[in-house]
Amino acid sequence: MSKNKQVIIKTLPEGKLTEDNYELIESELPDIGDNEVMVKTISFAITAGTRAGLQGSASYAGAPKTGIVMNSTGVGEIAESNNEAFPVGAKVLTMTGWQAYSVQKPESLTLIREDVDPSLYLGPLGINGLTAYFGLLEIGQPKAGETVMISAAAGSVGHMVGQIAKIKGCKVVGVCGSDEKCNTLIDELGFDAAVNYKDPNYRQSLKDATPDGVDVYFDNTGGMILGSALFRLNSGGRIACCGVVSQYDTSTPEPGPKGIPGLLVNKSIRMQGFLVFDFADRYDQATDELIEWINEGQLKILTDELDGLDQAPKGFVDLLAGGNIGTRVVNVS
Ligand SMILES: NC(=O)c1ccc[n+]([C@@H]2O[C@H](COP(=O)([O-])OP(=O)(O)OC[C@H]3O[C@@H](n4cnc5c(N)ncnc54)[C@H](OP(=O)(O)O)[C@@H]3O)[C@@H](O)[C@H]2O)c1
Structure with missing residues (x-):
């Protein structure tokens, strides 16, 4: 485990987003620091709101930048750990970004409940x-x-x-x-x-x-x-x-x-x-109710899957043109 694969923002879009705004690169994996973990991405969601981040119109995303990994929420497995609360093998929800591995601090990790399919954390539970x-x-x-x-x-x-x-x-x-x-x-x-x-x-x-x-x-x-x-x-x-x-x-x-x-x-x-x-202090209560609705068959989940990190730029351009039904997910590993 020494190399990472990442999709970086090469240029900011002028007009419509294109696949050429991104570049797939290979990079060295950094070492994890005290308390940190290495997360191996299983899959991540491509969501419309991240386009607002590239436009500079999403207050929480800050000013758009090039040369950084495209952001996204993903689910992954802990591959290395310096934190007892997040042991190797545990599944987590975090801001994986469009990359195969990411180094994360504990405050950015949510442990995935063992009785729940991790993929649900990209849609209804995410x-x-x-x-x-x-x-x-x-x-x-x-x-x-x-x-x-x-x-x-x-x-x-x-x-x-x-x-x-x-x-x-x-x-x-x-x-x-x-x-x-x-x-x-x-x-x-x-x-x-x-x-x-x-x-x-x-x-x-x-x-x-x-x-x-x-x-x-x-x-x-x-x-x-x-x-x-x-x-x-x-x-x-x-x-x-x-x-x-x-x-x-x-x-x-x-x-x-x-x-x-x-x-x-x-x-x-x-x-x-x-x-x-705004509702972060009530996520647990909502998650319990959403799981109940899914288990009872009252909430059906539509997921639209793509395979491979290299598919993400095309998948995002297509999503903005209406190509997805339900949550678009990219499977990485
Ligand atoms: N407030 C928050 O905290 C928060 C959090 C998450 C997401 N959001 C917002 O929620 C919205 C939906 O996000 P999502 O991730 O679920 O995306 P999504 O609905 O899965 O994908 C975007 C969809 O937008 C439609 N679209 C694209 N261009 C359009 C246009 N010109 N006019 C009308 N519809 C158009 C397309 O479907 P059609 O085939 O129907 O055109 C496309 O499939 C976004 O506005 C996002 O920013 C807000």
């Missing part, structure tokens, strides 16, 4: 599942019988939001970018309706799919879909602003849609952003 859970339940505050609309609904966060809303007794309408995705949401995940925003009749189809209006809009996209949701929201509606994926893959993001603040005022709508980290 950042995206917790985002779906807290964003919907705490920010959206859905009540049984209400209508919940979700954008990027067939993506990692979105497909879980819709199912959690169904568990809570809501009517669920997904918005996504293909008829195939719409069918998956309805036929496999139990959404009540799904609308393709690329369809020329999108606005009328959304109206037809939300005859009672919308009470909670879970916004993963911003842009035109947020604009369309504003006009369907009922008085007292809530908008949970989770992300702005329609404006990440560009150097010139558009301003927000018309209707803000006018429609918010006239219909007493609450629009609130959040970061999943």
Whole structure:
């Protein structure tokens, strides 16, 4: 174990992200220091929010940089350890990045429960599942019988939001970018309706799919879909602003849609952003409930897998173009 494989950010994207913004390199493995561990990556998730990091629009990610390993959450196995709490062989969730091995400090490690499939920590039990859970339940505050609309609904966060809303007794309408995705949401995940925003009749189809209006809009996209949701929201509606994926893959993001603040005022709508980290002290409670829903078959997990570190750049470019259904995962070892 002397060499590492890493995908580094070679250049920052100008306009759309391309595979050429990345480079696969081989490097020497460093020694681990006091208390540190070496994690061998099993797999990592490719998620839309990391594109905001490359754009400089994600506050928690800091200024975008080149020459560093592309960041991501991953699951791995401890290969060397100077810390008794994390013995060799233990499985952990950590910021592996796009690389085969990483040196980690204990505060950046979460031990994976032994009775749980580690891959679940990249979807429902990882950042995206917790985002779906807290964003919907705490920010959206859905009540049984209400209508919940979700954008990027067939993506990692979105497909879980819709199912959690169904568990809570809501009517669920997904918005996504293909008829195939719409069918998956309805036929496999139990959404009540799904609308393709690329369809020329999108606005009328959304109206037809939300005859009672919308009470909670879970916004993963911003842009035109947020604009369309504003006009369907009922008085007292809530908008949970989770992300702005329609404006990440560009150097010139558009301003927000018309209707803000006018429609918010006239219909007493609450629009609130959040970061999943705001709820870090409650991750354990959410994890217990998410595991229960998975075990009971109420929460189905869609995972879209690629094999090999070298597939990550292409997989990310494709994800931003809508190529994924559910959580996109790259298997490394
Ligand atoms: N607030 C937080 O703490 C937090 C934490 C995690 C993630 N997030 C946010 O959650 C959102 C979803 O992330 P994810 O990891 O689950 O990604 P994802 O939904 O799995 O993948 C991105 C999806 O966005 C859709 N998309 C791309 N361009 C679009 C456009 N111009 N208009 C509409 N949809 C477009 C594509 O699906 P279509 O085929 O439907 O176009 C694509 O599959 C992101 O905005 C991310 O930043 C927020």
